[in-house]
Amino acid sequence: MNDFIIVNTLDELDEESKQLVRKAQETLQHAYAPYSKFSVGAALLLDNDEVITGTNQENAAYPVGMCAERVALFAMASRYPGMGLKKLAVAARNEYTLSLSPATCCGSCRQVMLEFEQRQNKAFEVVMQNLDHKWVKAPSAESLLPFSFTKLGMERG
Numbered sequence: 464m465n466d467f468i469i470v471n472t473l474d475e476l477d478e479e480s481k482q483l484v485r486k487a488q489e490t491l492q493h494a495y496a497p498y499s500k501f502s503v504g505a506a507l508l509l510d511n512d513e514v515i516t517g518t519n520q521e522n523a524a525y526p527v528g529m530c531a532e533r534v535a536l537f538a539m540a541s542r543y544p545g546m547g548l549k550k551l552a553v554a555a556r557n558e559y560t561l562s563l564s565p566a567t568c569c570g571s572c573r574q575v576m577l578e579f580e581q582r583q584n585k586a587f588e589v590v591m592q593n594l595d596h597k598w599v600k601a602p603s604a605e606s607l608l609p610f611s612f613t614k615l616g617m618e619r620g
């Protein structure tokens with residue numbers, strides 16, 4: 464279940480993952496990150512093979528900004544209600560560098576991703592670059608959030 468694939472370069476990942484990272488990279492130009500100078504793009508591969516992208520959107524009132532992953536997920540749920548998700552990829556870039564920067568999904572996004580996974584009742588893969596600049600393909604959102612807090616847990620109460 465928790466079989467992470469970790470490789471040194473993006474080229475070592477499967478074609479589908481590579482293409483989705485490239486989509487996330489292409490959308491970086493739409494990030495709004497005047498405060499952090501750190502642009503993040505997320506790309507979702509849906510069950511109908513469409514790709515939905517999102518970027519981080521910051522605000523002068525810092526906490527009300529939103530991560531790229533959640534921008535993309537909420538857009539997907541609004542545009543394609545009931546649609547399943549196969550894979551989520553993240554790409555990030557510091558304003559001062561040309562190459563991609565490591566960016567793993569934050570805890571809040573992992574929590575949201577987990578609930579999307581539970582809503583569709585099947586896992587989706589997550590591709591991102593870790594702090595060692597390696598590319599990680601996680602088998603599920605659940606694998607990124609052990610001992611998680613879920614709606615199911617609340618129902619069991």
Ligand SMILES: [Zn+2]
Pocket residue numbers: 530531532533568569570571572573
């Ligand atoms: Zn996040």
